[in-house]
Amino acid sequence: MTILSLKDVSKSYGALRVTDGVSFDVPQGQALGIIGPNGAGKSTLFNLITGNVPADAGTITLMGRDVTRLTPMQRCLMGVGRSFQIPQPFGNLTVFENLLVAATHGTGASEREVSRRCAVILERTELIDRANQPAGSLSLLGRKRLELARAMATDPKLLLLDEIAGGLTEGECQALVATIRAIHAEGVTIIWIEHVLHALNAVVERLLVLDFGQVIGMGDPATVMASKEVREIYLGIEV
Amino acid sequence: MNWIDTILQGVLLGGLYALFAAGLSLVFGIMRLVNLAHGDLIILAAYLILVIVSALGLNPFLAALVAMPVMFALGWLLQRVVLNRVLGNDILPPLLVTFGLSIVIQNALLQGFSADSQRIGAGALETASVDFGPVTLGVMPMLTFASAILVIVGLNQLFYRTAMGRAFRATSDDPVTASLMGIKPASVFAQATGIAMIVVTIAALYLGMRANFDPTIGPARLIYAFEAVIIGGLGSLWGTLAGGVIIGVAQTLGAAVNPEWQILAGHVAFLLVLLVRPRGLFPRAYD
Numbered sequence: 001m002t003i004l005s006l007k008d009v010s011k012s013y014g015a016l017r018v019t020d021g022v023s024f025d026v027p028q029g030q031a032l033g034i035i036g037p038n039g040a041g042k043s044t045l046f047n048l049i050t051g052n053v054p055a056d057a058g059t060i061t062l063m064g065r066d067v068t069r070l071t072p073m074q075r076c077l078m079g080v081g082r083s084f085q086i087p088q089p090f091g092n093l094t095v096f097e098n099l100l101v102a103a104t105h106g107t108g109a110s111e112r113e114v115s116r117r118c119a120v121i122l123e124r125t126e127l128i129d130r131a132n133q134p135a136g137s138l139s140l141l142g143r144k145r146l147e148l149a150r151a152m153a154t155d156p157k158l159l160l161l162d163e164i165a166g167g168l169t170e171g172e173c174q175a176l177v178a179t180i181r182a183i184h185a186e187g188v189t190i191i192w193i194e195h196v197l198h199a200l201n202a203v204v205e206r207l208l209v210l211d212f213g214q215v216i217g218m219g220d221p222a223t224v225m226a227s228k229e230v231r232e233i234y235l236g237i238e239v
Numbered sequence: 240m241n242w243i244d245t246i247l248q249g250v251l252l253g254g255l256y257a258l259f260a261a262g263l264s265l266v267f268g269i270m271r272l273v274n275l276a277h278g279d280l281i282i283l284a285a286y287l288i289l290v291i292v293s294a295l296g297l298n299p300f301l302a303a304l305v306a307m308p309v310m311f312a313l314g315w316l317l318q319r320v321v322l323n324r325v326l327g328n329d330i331l332p333p334l335l336v337t338f339g340l341s342i343v344i345q346n347a348l349l350q351g352f353s354a355d356s357q358r359i360g361a362g363a364l365e366t367a368s369v370d371f372g373p374v375t376l377g378v379m380p381m382l383t384f385a386s387a388i389l390v391i392v393g394l395n396q397l398f399y400r401t402a403m404g405r406a407f408r409a410t411s412d413d414p415v416t417a418s419l420m421g422i423k424p425a426s427v428f429a430q431a432t433g434i435a436m437i438v439v440t441i442a443a444l445y446l447g448m449r450a451n452f453d454p455t456i457g458p459a460r461l462i463y464a465f466e467a468v469i470i471g472g473l474g475s476l477w478g479t480l481a482g483g484v485i486i487g488v489a490q491t492l493g494a495a496v497n498p499e500w501q502i503l504a505g506h507v508a509f510l511l512v513l514l515v516r517p518r519g520l521f522p523r524a525y526d
Contacts, residue, residue, distance in 0.1 A: 101409045106421050
Protein backbone atom coordinates (compact mmCIF):
# COMPACT_ATOMS: atom_id res chain seq x y z
CA MET A 1 0.00 0.00 0.00
CA THR A 2 1.21 3.51 -0.81
CA ILE A 3 1.12 5.84 2.16
CA LEU A 4 2.29 9.02 0.44
CA SER A 5 2.20 9.94 -3.20
CA LEU A 6 3.39 13.14 -4.86
CA LYS A 7 2.46 13.83 -8.45
CA ASP A 8 4.06 16.68 -10.42
CA VAL A 9 4.24 18.87 -7.31
CA SER A 10 5.69 22.33 -7.95
CA LYS A 11 6.35 25.39 -5.85
CA SER A 12 7.93 28.69 -6.86
CA TYR A 13 9.03 31.70 -4.89
CA GLY A 14 8.93 34.44 -7.51
CA ALA A 15 11.06 33.26 -10.41
CA LEU A 16 12.75 30.58 -8.32
CA ARG A 17 11.31 27.09 -8.74
CA VAL A 18 12.19 25.42 -5.44
CA THR A 19 10.13 22.33 -6.23
CA ASP A 20 9.92 21.44 -9.88
CA GLY A 21 7.52 18.70 -10.95
CA VAL A 22 8.43 16.29 -8.16
CA SER A 23 6.74 12.88 -8.30
CA PHE A 24 7.36 9.87 -6.09
CA ASP A 25 5.52 7.24 -4.06
CA VAL A 26 6.36 5.97 -0.60
CA PRO A 27 5.07 2.48 0.21
CA GLN A 28 3.89 1.84 3.75
CA GLY A 29 6.69 0.83 6.09
CA GLN A 30 9.51 2.11 3.91
CA ALA A 31 12.32 4.38 5.08
CA LEU A 32 13.15 6.87 2.37
CA GLY A 33 16.20 9.12 2.55
CA ILE A 34 16.34 12.48 0.80
CA ILE A 35 19.68 14.05 0.00
CA GLY A 36 20.75 17.01 -2.08
CA PRO A 37 22.96 20.10 -1.89
CA ASN A 38 21.96 23.07 0.26
CA GLY A 39 19.14 24.96 -1.42
CA ALA A 40 18.00 21.94 -3.41
CA GLY A 41 14.50 22.28 -1.94
CA LYS A 42 14.55 19.49 0.64
CA SER A 43 12.96 21.36 3.51
CA THR A 44 10.43 22.94 1.15
CA LEU A 45 9.46 19.44 0.07
CA PHE A 46 8.72 18.63 3.73
CA ASN A 47 6.74 21.85 4.10
CA LEU A 48 4.67 20.83 1.08
CA ILE A 49 4.00 17.39 2.57
CA THR A 50 3.01 18.80 5.99
CA GLY A 51 1.00 21.61 4.40
CA ASN A 52 2.98 24.48 5.92
CA VAL A 53 3.62 25.64 2.36
CA PRO A 54 0.82 25.35 -0.23
CA ALA A 55 1.70 23.68 -3.54
CA ASP A 56 1.37 25.75 -6.74
CA ALA A 57 0.60 22.69 -8.84
CA GLY A 58 0.34 18.93 -8.59
CA THR A 59 -1.35 16.64 -6.07
CA ILE A 60 -0.28 15.17 -2.76
CA THR A 61 -2.07 12.00 -1.70
CA LEU A 62 -1.93 10.65 1.84
CA MET A 63 -3.27 7.13 2.39
CA GLY A 64 -5.38 7.36 -0.75
CA ARG A 65 -6.86 10.75 0.10
CA ASP A 66 -6.02 13.95 -1.78
CA VAL A 67 -4.61 16.29 0.91
CA THR A 68 -3.22 19.01 -1.37
CA ARG A 69 -5.64 21.60 0.02
CA LEU A 70 -5.76 20.41 3.64
CA THR A 71 -4.26 22.41 6.54
CA PRO A 72 -1.18 21.25 8.50
CA MET A 73 -3.49 20.52 11.45
CA GLN A 74 -5.70 18.20 9.40
CA ARG A 75 -2.69 16.37 8.00
CA CYS A 76 -1.20 16.06 11.49
CA LEU A 77 -4.42 14.40 12.68
CA MET A 78 -4.23 12.06 9.65
CA GLY A 79 -0.86 10.89 10.88
CA VAL A 80 1.95 13.11 9.60
CA GLY A 81 4.55 13.74 12.31
CA ARG A 82 7.55 15.97 11.87
CA SER A 83 10.80 16.87 13.60
CA PHE A 84 12.42 20.20 12.90
CA GLN A 85 15.94 20.91 11.69
CA ILE A 86 16.42 23.37 14.55
CA PRO A 87 14.91 21.81 17.71
CA GLN A 88 12.03 23.90 19.05
CA PRO A 89 11.11 22.42 22.44
CA PHE A 90 8.80 24.25 24.85
CA GLY A 91 11.70 25.20 27.15
CA ASN A 92 9.69 25.93 30.28
CA LEU A 93 7.66 22.72 30.10
CA THR A 94 9.16 19.49 31.33
CA VAL A 95 10.20 16.87 28.78
CA PHE A 96 7.15 14.78 29.68
CA GLU A 97 4.81 17.75 29.36
CA ASN A 98 6.23 18.52 25.92
CA LEU A 99 5.08 15.06 24.87
CA LEU A 100 1.71 15.36 26.61
CA VAL A 101 0.93 18.58 24.79
CA ALA A 102 1.90 17.11 21.42
CA ALA A 103 0.03 13.88 22.09
CA THR A 104 -3.24 15.40 23.31
CA HIS A 105 -3.48 18.10 20.68
CA GLY A 106 -1.95 16.03 17.89
CA THR A 107 -4.43 13.18 18.30
CA GLY A 108 -7.39 14.82 20.03
CA ALA A 109 -7.17 12.38 22.98
CA SER A 110 -7.24 13.23 26.70
CA GLU A 111 -4.08 13.37 28.83
CA ARG A 112 -5.14 10.27 30.72
CA GLU A 113 -5.38 8.29 27.49
CA VAL A 114 -1.98 9.33 26.19
CA SER A 115 0.18 9.53 29.31
CA ARG A 116 1.20 5.86 29.27
CA ARG A 117 2.10 5.98 25.60
CA CYS A 118 4.14 9.14 26.21
CA ALA A 119 6.11 7.35 28.92
CA VAL A 120 6.81 4.47 26.52
CA ILE A 121 8.04 6.89 23.86
CA LEU A 122 10.32 8.58 26.42
CA GLU A 123 11.73 5.18 27.28
CA ARG A 124 12.38 4.34 23.65
CA THR A 125 13.98 7.68 22.88
CA GLU A 126 16.11 7.32 26.05
CA LEU A 127 14.70 10.47 27.63
CA ILE A 128 12.91 8.77 30.51
CA ASP A 129 15.58 9.83 33.05
CA ARG A 130 15.02 13.43 32.04
CA ALA A 131 11.22 13.28 31.96
CA ASN A 132 10.75 15.86 34.73
CA GLN A 133 13.49 18.27 33.70
CA PRO A 134 12.57 21.47 31.90
CA ALA A 135 13.15 20.85 28.20
CA GLY A 136 15.23 24.01 28.02
CA SER A 137 17.92 22.30 30.10
CA LEU A 138 18.53 19.49 27.58
CA SER A 139 21.76 19.12 25.62
CA LEU A 140 21.68 19.18 21.82
CA LEU A 141 21.35 15.39 21.66
CA GLY A 142 18.56 15.58 24.23
CA ARG A 143 16.76 18.22 22.18
CA LYS A 144 17.08 16.14 19.03
CA ARG A 145 15.73 13.15 20.89
CA LEU A 146 12.88 15.30 22.15
CA GLU A 147 12.09 16.41 18.60
CA LEU A 148 11.88 12.75 17.66
CA ALA A 149 9.84 11.86 20.74
CA ARG A 150 7.43 14.74 20.23
CA ALA A 151 6.89 13.79 16.62
CA MET A 152 6.26 10.20 17.77
CA ALA A 153 3.79 11.42 20.40
CA THR A 154 1.38 12.54 17.67
CA ASP A 155 1.17 8.83 16.77
CA PRO A 156 2.37 9.29 13.20
CA LYS A 157 1.94 6.82 10.38
CA LEU A 158 4.41 8.90 8.41
CA LEU A 159 7.38 10.39 10.24
CA LEU A 160 9.33 13.22 8.63
CA LEU A 161 12.83 13.80 10.04
CA ASP A 162 14.64 16.97 9.02
CA GLU A 163 18.43 16.77 9.53
CA ILE A 164 18.01 15.25 12.93
CA ALA A 165 21.60 13.93 13.04
CA GLY A 166 23.20 17.27 12.15
CA GLY A 167 25.59 18.76 14.70
CA LEU A 168 25.90 15.62 16.82
CA THR A 169 29.15 13.88 17.71
CA GLU A 170 29.87 10.48 16.20
CA GLY A 171 28.81 8.59 19.34
CA GLU A 172 25.62 10.64 19.77
CA CYS A 173 24.79 10.15 16.14
CA GLN A 174 25.07 6.36 16.43
CA ALA A 175 22.85 6.35 19.51
CA LEU A 176 20.20 8.35 17.67
CA VAL A 177 20.42 6.12 14.58
CA ALA A 178 19.79 3.07 16.76
CA THR A 179 16.64 4.74 18.14
CA ILE A 180 15.38 5.64 14.67
CA ARG A 181 16.03 2.09 13.44
CA ALA A 182 13.99 0.75 16.33
CA ILE A 183 11.09 3.06 15.48
CA HIS A 184 11.27 2.07 11.83
CA ALA A 185 11.38 -1.62 12.76
CA GLU A 186 7.95 -1.17 14.33
CA GLY A 187 6.49 -0.28 10.98
CA VAL A 188 6.49 3.53 11.02
CA THR A 189 7.09 4.92 7.54
CA ILE A 190 9.98 7.40 7.61
CA ILE A 191 11.15 10.10 5.24
CA TRP A 192 14.47 11.46 6.37
CA ILE A 193 16.40 14.45 5.03
CA GLU A 194 20.02 14.20 6.09
CA HIS A 195 23.51 15.36 5.20
CA VAL A 196 25.16 12.77 7.45
CA LEU A 197 25.15 10.04 4.83
CA HIS A 198 26.39 7.12 6.91
CA ALA A 199 23.61 7.76 9.44
CA LEU A 200 21.09 7.81 6.65
CA ASN A 201 22.45 4.69 4.98
CA ALA A 202 22.21 2.78 8.25
CA VAL A 203 18.42 3.14 8.17
CA VAL A 204 16.93 3.88 4.75
CA GLU A 205 16.04 1.38 2.05
CA ARG A 206 15.63 3.89 -0.71
CA LEU A 207 17.33 7.17 -1.54
CA LEU A 208 15.99 10.18 -3.41
CA VAL A 209 18.34 12.89 -4.69
CA LEU A 210 17.09 16.44 -5.18
CA ASP A 211 18.89 19.18 -7.09
CA PHE A 212 17.40 22.56 -8.04
CA GLY A 213 13.98 21.27 -7.01
CA GLN A 214 14.08 18.26 -9.31
CA VAL A 215 14.41 14.56 -8.59
CA ILE A 216 17.68 13.54 -10.24
CA GLY A 217 17.98 10.06 -8.85
CA MET A 218 15.97 7.55 -6.88
CA GLY A 219 16.41 3.94 -5.89
CA ASP A 220 18.58 1.60 -3.89
CA PRO A 221 21.04 3.71 -1.84
CA ALA A 222 24.18 1.97 -3.08
CA THR A 223 23.15 2.27 -6.74
CA VAL A 224 22.10 5.90 -6.34
CA MET A 225 25.32 6.88 -4.60
CA ALA A 226 27.36 5.13 -7.27
CA SER A 227 25.72 6.94 -10.18
CA LYS A 228 27.92 9.43 -11.99
CA GLU A 229 25.33 12.23 -12.01
CA VAL A 230 24.78 12.09 -8.24
CA ARG A 231 28.46 11.99 -7.43
CA GLU A 232 29.11 15.00 -9.63
CA ILE A 233 26.22 17.14 -8.44
CA TYR A 234 25.94 16.13 -4.84
CA LEU A 235 29.44 15.28 -3.79
CA GLY A 236 31.09 17.76 -6.12
CA ILE A 237 33.48 15.10 -7.47
CA GLU A 238 34.66 15.12 -11.05
CA VAL A 239 34.09 11.64 -12.34
CA MET B 240 6.18 52.43 66.81
CA ASN B 241 5.35 48.74 66.66
CA TRP B 242 7.60 47.31 63.96
CA ILE B 243 5.97 43.89 63.85
CA ASP B 244 2.56 45.48 63.45
CA THR B 245 3.80 47.77 60.67
CA ILE B 246 5.44 44.96 58.77
CA LEU B 247 2.43 42.64 59.12
CA GLN B 248 0.08 45.36 57.91
CA GLY B 249 2.42 45.81 54.94
CA VAL B 250 2.42 42.09 54.17
CA LEU B 251 -1.37 42.03 54.22
CA LEU B 252 -1.52 45.13 52.00
CA GLY B 253 0.78 43.22 49.65
CA GLY B 254 -2.00 40.66 49.26
CA LEU B 255 -4.21 43.33 47.72
CA TYR B 256 -1.45 44.41 45.35
CA ALA B 257 -0.83 40.79 44.41
CA LEU B 258 -4.53 40.44 43.54
CA PHE B 259 -4.28 43.55 41.35
CA ALA B 260 -1.21 42.09 39.70
CA ALA B 261 -2.09 38.40 39.29
CA GLY B 262 -4.34 38.95 36.27
CA LEU B 263 -1.76 41.20 34.66
CA SER B 264 0.96 38.62 35.30
CA LEU B 265 -1.18 35.83 33.84
CA VAL B 266 -1.89 37.70 30.62
CA PHE B 267 1.67 38.93 30.25
CA GLY B 268 3.10 35.49 31.01
CA ILE B 269 1.03 33.75 28.36
CA MET B 270 0.81 36.19 25.48
CA ARG B 271 3.43 38.88 26.22
CA LEU B 272 0.60 41.40 26.19
CA VAL B 273 0.97 44.44 28.42
CA ASN B 274 -2.60 45.38 29.25
CA LEU B 275 -2.64 49.09 30.06
CA ALA B 276 -6.38 48.86 30.71
CA HIS B 277 -5.92 46.33 33.52
CA GLY B 278 -6.52 48.88 36.30
CA ASP B 279 -9.61 50.20 34.54
CA LEU B 280 -10.95 46.68 34.10
CA ILE B 281 -10.64 46.24 37.89
CA ILE B 282 -12.67 49.43 38.39
CA LEU B 283 -15.20 48.26 35.79
CA ALA B 284 -15.59 45.00 37.71
CA ALA B 285 -16.00 46.95 40.96
CA TYR B 286 -18.89 48.91 39.42
CA LEU B 287 -20.39 45.69 38.13
CA ILE B 288 -20.33 44.22 41.65
CA LEU B 289 -21.79 47.45 43.01
CA VAL B 290 -24.66 47.31 40.51
CA ILE B 291 -25.37 43.68 41.37
CA VAL B 292 -25.29 44.44 45.09
CA SER B 293 -27.73 47.33 44.78
CA ALA B 294 -29.98 45.76 42.14
CA LEU B 295 -30.32 42.29 43.66
CA GLY B 296 -29.55 43.18 47.26
CA LEU B 297 -26.90 40.47 47.40
CA ASN B 298 -24.00 40.16 49.79
CA PRO B 299 -20.85 41.54 48.02
CA PHE B 300 -19.18 38.11 47.98
CA LEU B 301 -22.18 36.52 46.28
CA ALA B 302 -22.38 39.48 43.92
CA ALA B 303 -18.75 38.87 42.95
CA LEU B 304 -19.63 35.24 42.19
CA VAL B 305 -22.38 36.47 39.88
CA ALA B 306 -20.00 38.99 38.27
CA MET B 307 -17.30 36.38 37.53
CA PRO B 308 -18.93 34.67 34.53
CA VAL B 309 -19.89 38.07 33.13
CA MET B 310 -16.30 39.28 33.39
CA PHE B 311 -14.99 35.97 31.97
CA ALA B 312 -17.23 36.43 28.94
CA LEU B 313 -16.13 40.04 28.59
CA GLY B 314 -12.45 39.05 28.71
CA TRP B 315 -12.99 36.22 26.23
CA LEU B 316 -14.75 38.55 23.79
CA LEU B 317 -12.21 41.34 24.29
CA GLN B 318 -9.38 38.95 23.40
CA ARG B 319 -11.18 37.31 20.47
CA VAL B 320 -12.59 40.45 18.90
CA VAL B 321 -9.94 43.05 19.70
CA LEU B 322 -6.64 41.98 21.25
CA ASN B 323 -5.88 38.91 19.11
CA ARG B 324 -5.85 41.19 16.08
CA VAL B 325 -3.03 43.33 17.43
CA LEU B 326 -0.76 40.66 18.92
CA GLY B 327 2.38 40.14 16.91
CA ASN B 328 6.07 40.86 16.80
CA ASP B 329 5.48 44.58 17.24
CA ILE B 330 4.70 45.46 20.87
CA LEU B 331 3.35 48.92 20.07
CA PRO B 332 -0.13 48.08 18.65
CA PRO B 333 -1.32 46.22 21.79
CA LEU B 334 -0.04 49.08 23.96
CA LEU B 335 -1.96 51.63 21.90
CA VAL B 336 -5.13 49.56 21.81
CA THR B 337 -5.17 48.84 25.56
CA PHE B 338 -4.37 52.50 26.26
CA GLY B 339 -7.37 53.46 24.13
CA LEU B 340 -9.46 50.85 25.91
CA SER B 341 -8.44 52.40 29.23
CA ILE B 342 -9.74 55.80 28.12
CA VAL B 343 -12.95 54.29 26.77
CA ILE B 344 -13.66 52.41 30.03
CA GLN B 345 -12.94 55.47 32.19
CA ASN B 346 -15.22 57.72 30.18
CA ALA B 347 -17.98 55.16 29.85
CA LEU B 348 -17.95 54.72 33.65
CA LEU B 349 -17.92 58.49 34.09
CA GLN B 350 -20.95 58.76 31.80
CA GLY B 351 -22.81 55.95 33.52
CA PHE B 352 -21.94 56.49 37.18
CA SER B 353 -20.70 60.12 37.40
CA ALA B 354 -17.43 61.10 39.09
CA ASP B 355 -18.80 60.50 42.61
CA SER B 356 -16.72 58.07 44.60
CA GLN B 357 -18.42 54.81 45.50
CA ARG B 358 -17.94 51.99 47.91
CA ILE B 359 -19.16 48.42 48.16
CA GLY B 360 -20.62 48.16 51.67
CA ALA B 361 -19.53 45.07 53.59
CA GLY B 362 -21.24 45.82 56.89
CA ALA B 363 -19.54 44.83 60.12
CA LEU B 364 -16.76 43.07 58.22
CA GLU B 365 -15.28 46.46 57.32
CA THR B 366 -14.20 47.22 60.86
CA ALA B 367 -13.87 43.73 62.34
CA SER B 368 -10.43 42.83 63.68
CA VAL B 369 -8.70 40.05 65.57
CA ASP B 370 -6.38 40.69 68.51
CA PHE B 371 -3.12 38.70 68.36
CA GLY B 372 -1.50 40.13 71.48
CA PRO B 373 1.08 42.67 70.34
CA VAL B 374 -0.68 43.19 67.02
CA THR B 375 -4.28 43.62 65.95
CA LEU B 376 -5.09 42.64 62.40
CA GLY B 377 -8.18 43.62 60.44
CA VAL B 378 -10.37 40.76 59.20
CA MET B 379 -10.70 42.38 55.79
CA PRO B 380 -6.92 42.64 55.12
CA MET B 381 -6.49 39.03 56.27
CA LEU B 382 -9.30 37.89 53.99
CA THR B 383 -7.67 39.79 51.13
CA PHE B 384 -4.32 38.14 51.73
CA ALA B 385 -5.87 34.69 52.06
CA SER B 386 -7.75 35.25 48.80
CA ALA B 387 -4.53 36.29 47.07
CA ILE B 388 -2.87 33.05 48.19
CA LEU B 389 -5.89 31.01 47.11
CA VAL B 390 -5.94 32.71 43.72
CA ILE B 391 -2.25 32.03 43.18
CA VAL B 392 -2.47 28.42 44.36
CA GLY B 393 -5.50 27.95 42.10
CA LEU B 394 -3.81 29.49 39.08
CA ASN B 395 -0.67 27.41 39.67
CA GLN B 396 -2.76 24.24 39.89
CA LEU B 397 -4.42 25.22 36.63
CA PHE B 398 -1.07 25.95 35.01
CA TYR B 399 0.86 22.90 36.14
CA ARG B 400 -1.79 20.22 36.66
CA THR B 401 -4.22 20.51 33.77
CA ALA B 402 -4.15 20.03 30.02
CA MET B 403 -5.42 23.58 29.61
CA GLY B 404 -2.53 24.90 31.69
CA ARG B 405 0.02 22.96 29.66
CA ALA B 406 -1.48 24.41 26.48
CA PHE B 407 -1.16 27.87 28.09
CA ARG B 408 2.50 27.29 28.92
CA ALA B 409 3.35 25.72 25.57
CA THR B 410 1.76 28.67 23.77
CA SER B 411 3.63 31.04 26.06
CA ASP B 412 6.93 29.37 25.15
CA ASP B 413 6.40 29.31 21.40
CA PRO B 414 3.02 30.03 19.76
CA VAL B 415 4.22 28.99 16.30
CA THR B 416 5.42 25.53 17.35
CA ALA B 417 2.34 25.16 19.57
CA SER B 418 0.09 25.72 16.58
CA LEU B 419 1.95 22.99 14.68
CA MET B 420 1.11 20.63 17.57
CA GLY B 421 -2.55 21.39 17.06
CA ILE B 422 -2.99 24.10 19.71
CA LYS B 423 -5.00 27.13 18.58
CA PRO B 424 -3.24 30.16 20.11
CA ALA B 425 -6.17 32.52 19.44
CA SER B 426 -8.50 30.37 21.52
CA VAL B 427 -5.87 29.73 24.23
CA PHE B 428 -5.38 33.48 24.56
CA ALA B 429 -9.13 34.08 24.82
CA GLN B 430 -9.45 31.53 27.64
CA ALA B 431 -6.46 33.08 29.43
CA THR B 432 -7.90 36.59 29.30
CA GLY B 433 -11.25 35.24 30.49
CA ILE B 434 -9.53 33.66 33.50
CA ALA B 435 -7.58 36.87 34.13
CA MET B 436 -10.91 38.70 34.27
CA ILE B 437 -12.12 36.32 36.99
CA VAL B 438 -9.03 37.29 39.01
CA VAL B 439 -9.78 40.93 38.20
CA THR B 440 -13.26 40.47 39.67
CA ILE B 441 -11.78 39.14 42.94
CA ALA B 442 -9.37 42.10 43.05
CA ALA B 443 -12.29 44.45 42.39
CA LEU B 444 -14.31 42.94 45.25
CA TYR B 445 -11.62 43.71 47.83
CA LEU B 446 -10.70 47.06 46.31
CA GLY B 447 -14.34 48.12 46.43
CA MET B 448 -14.91 46.93 50.00
CA ARG B 449 -11.69 48.42 51.39
CA ALA B 450 -11.58 51.84 49.76
CA ASN B 451 -13.57 54.37 47.81
CA PHE B 452 -13.30 54.19 44.06
CA ASP B 453 -14.30 56.38 41.17
CA PRO B 454 -13.99 55.94 37.40
CA THR B 455 -10.53 57.48 37.13
CA ILE B 456 -8.45 55.62 39.74
CA GLY B 457 -7.64 52.58 37.56
CA PRO B 458 -4.24 53.74 36.25
CA ALA B 459 -2.95 54.34 39.81
CA ARG B 460 -3.79 50.69 40.65
CA LEU B 461 -2.06 49.62 37.45
CA ILE B 462 1.26 51.12 38.62
CA TYR B 463 1.37 48.96 41.77
CA ALA B 464 0.35 45.91 39.77
CA PHE B 465 3.12 46.53 37.26
CA GLU B 466 5.72 46.95 39.96
CA ALA B 467 4.62 43.77 41.70
CA VAL B 468 4.80 41.78 38.43
CA ILE B 469 8.23 43.14 37.53
CA ILE B 470 9.73 42.65 41.00
CA GLY B 471 8.47 39.08 41.00
CA GLY B 472 9.90 38.21 37.60
CA LEU B 473 7.66 38.38 34.54
CA GLY B 474 5.15 35.56 34.45
CA SER B 475 5.86 34.04 37.89
CA LEU B 476 2.73 34.10 40.07
CA TRP B 477 4.44 33.43 43.43
CA GLY B 478 6.93 36.10 42.39
CA THR B 479 4.01 38.45 41.86
CA LEU B 480 2.84 37.80 45.43
CA ALA B 481 6.37 38.42 46.70
CA GLY B 482 6.46 41.63 44.66
CA GLY B 483 3.15 42.78 46.11
CA VAL B 484 4.37 42.06 49.64
CA ILE B 485 7.63 43.96 49.08
CA ILE B 486 5.77 47.02 47.85
CA GLY B 487 3.19 46.74 50.64
CA VAL B 488 5.82 46.46 53.39
CA ALA B 489 7.89 49.29 51.90
CA GLN B 490 4.80 51.50 51.83
CA THR B 491 3.74 50.85 55.43
CA LEU B 492 7.33 51.26 56.66
CA GLY B 493 7.64 54.49 54.70
CA ALA B 494 4.36 55.72 56.09
CA ALA B 495 5.42 54.81 59.63
CA VAL B 496 8.49 57.03 59.31
CA ASN B 497 6.63 59.87 57.63
CA PRO B 498 3.12 59.62 56.15
CA GLU B 499 4.25 61.53 53.06
CA TRP B 500 6.75 58.80 52.25
CA GLN B 501 4.26 55.98 51.80
CA ILE B 502 3.97 55.95 48.00
CA LEU B 503 7.58 57.01 47.46
CA ALA B 504 8.93 54.18 49.63
CA GLY B 505 7.07 51.61 47.47
CA HIS B 506 8.59 52.98 44.27
CA VAL B 507 12.07 53.16 45.82
CA ALA B 508 11.82 49.51 46.90
CA PHE B 509 10.87 48.65 43.32
CA LEU B 510 13.95 50.43 41.94
CA LEU B 511 16.22 48.80 44.53
CA VAL B 512 15.03 45.30 43.59
CA LEU B 513 15.62 46.09 39.92
CA LEU B 514 19.16 47.28 40.71
CA VAL B 515 20.02 43.98 42.36
CA ARG B 516 17.91 41.59 40.24
CA PRO B 517 17.16 43.22 36.87
CA ARG B 518 15.07 40.22 35.74
CA GLY B 519 13.06 40.16 38.96
CA LEU B 520 13.20 37.75 41.87
CA PHE B 521 11.86 34.64 40.11
CA PRO B 522 12.47 34.97 36.37
CA ARG B 523 11.44 32.26 33.93
CA ALA B 524 14.16 29.66 33.49
CA TYR B 525 14.29 29.65 29.71
CA ASP B 526 13.34 32.46 27.38
